[in-house]
Amino acid sequence: DQQVKQNSPSLSVQEGRISILNCDYTNSMFDYFLWYKKYPAEGPTFLISISSIKDKNEDGRFTVFLNKSAKHLSLHIVPSQPGDSAVYFCAASAGNSGTYKYIFGTGTRLKVLA
Amino acid sequence: ETGVTQTPRHLVMGMTNKKSLKCEQHLGHNAMYWYKQSAKKPLELMFVYNFKEQTENNSVPSRFSPECPNSSHLFLHLHTLQPEDSALYLCASSREGQGPNEQYFGPGTRLTVT
Numbered sequence: 001d002q003q004v005k006q007n008s009p010s011l012s013v014q015e016g017r018i019s020i021l022n023c024d025y026t027n028s029m030f031d032y033f034l035w036y037k038k039y040p041a042e043g044p045t046f047l048i049s050i051s052s053i054k055d056k057n058e059d060g061r062f063t064v065f066l067n068k069s070a071k072h073l074s075l076h077i078v079p080s081q082p083g084d085s086a087v088y089f090c091a092a093s094a095g096n097s098g099t100y101k102y103i104f105g106t107g108t109r110l111k112v113l114a
Numbered sequence: 115e116t117g118v119t120q121t122p123r124h125l126v127m128g129m130t131n132k133k134s135l136k137c138e139q140h141l142g143h144n145a146m147y148w149y150k151q152s153a154k155k156p157l158e159l160m161f162v163y164n165f166k167e168q169t170e171n172n173s174v175p176s177r178f179s180p181e182c183p184n185s186s187h188l189f190l191h192l193h194t195l196q197p198e199d200s201a202l203y204l205c206a207s208s209r210e211g212q213g214p215n216e217q218y219f220g221p222g223t224r225l226t227v228t
Contacts, residue, residue, distance in 0.1 A: 002156065032214040043118070043204055043219030044157075051214070089157070093214055100214045101170065104157040 003027045004092050006105035014113050019077040021108050023090035026071065030092040034102065035064060035075045038087045047088075048075070080112045117141065120205050120220035127195065128228055135190040135223045137205030145210040146188040147217060148180060151202040163188060164210055195227045 005024045013019045023033075031052040036044035050057040050064045050073065057064050063076045077084055087109050091102040118139045127133050139146060148160040162170035163182040177199075179191040188205055202224050206217040 004156070034216055036219075041221065043120075043206075043221045046216040046218065049214075049216055091157075100208070100210065101159055101162065102217065106154065106156045 001026070002106075003030075004090060004103045004105040006088075006090060006108050008108050009106070010109040010111070012111045012113060013080045015082055016079045019075075019080045019084065019110055019112065021075040021077075021088050021090075021110065023073045023075075023105055024071060025073075025092050025103075027092070027094065027103075028071065029094040030103075032093045032100065033064070033066065033073050034091045034093075035062075036089045036091065037084075038089065038107070044089055077110075080110075082112050082114050085110055085112045118205060118207055118218050118220035120203075120223050122223060123221060124224045124226075126226045126228060127192065129195060129197070131195075132191070132193040134192065135203055135205075135225075137188040137190075137220055139186055139188075139205075139207035139218070139220075141207055141209075141218060143207035143209045143218070144185050145208045146182060146185070147206040147208075148188065148190050149204040149206065149219075151204060151222070153201075157204065161190075192225075195225075197227050200225055200227045 034049045035047040038044040048062045066073045087107040089107045091104045093100045093102045121136045145164045149157045151157050160174045161180040181189040202222045204222045205220040208215045208217040
């Protein structure tokens with residue numbers, strides 16, 4: 001059973017508009033969340049993170065929102081640019097001492113249309 | 115050389131071959147990871163090393179054998195693989211011990227088992 005789900009395999013958005021990528025999780029013990037971006041033939045690149053003590057974290061054009069009661073997080077990209085076209089993964093981890101293990105979603109392919 | 119590097123980038127091997135994947139991180143991190151990404155599946159954590167000690171083996175078949183000689187290098191030794199082992203193998207590293215941190219990924223090795 002997948003603990004982290006990205007139910008939209010793909011999304012198309014017009015350049016300049018907002019892109020909203022969604023992620024749902026089932027494990028209430030998850031307390032740290034990451035978003036990664038992946039271009040073809042490259043490894044995932046870290047984008048932004050959020051801790052469960054917050055409900056929003058912003059970095060430039062990227063904002064992550066966390067709704068703990070709904071076990072839902074979303075990544076907003078505004079304004080969207082053609083260079084944002086990539087696969088986006090969310091990942092979640094439960095806090096333990098030592099090394100953090102992340103559970104990844106299956107990804108959402110974002111296409112930003114010029 | 116910066117970041118996380120992986121060699122080779124592409125590998126085709128027969129089921130009776132023995133090969134090794136190499137990962138090197140130049141970020142001063144103390145934890146390293148092997149992930150497997152199969153088509154339309156989420157990234158699957160295979161192994162975790164923290165300060166050169168293996169802290170996680172996620173029920174990986176013994177035909178995959180990791181080696182971590184120091185905190186900068188990680189190997190994945192492959193022998194008698196099956197066609198279903200064909201996938202993208204990603205290495206990552208992180209700085210652990212001070213709370214959750216993002217993982218930095220290499221570009222991956224695309225493995226095809228014939």
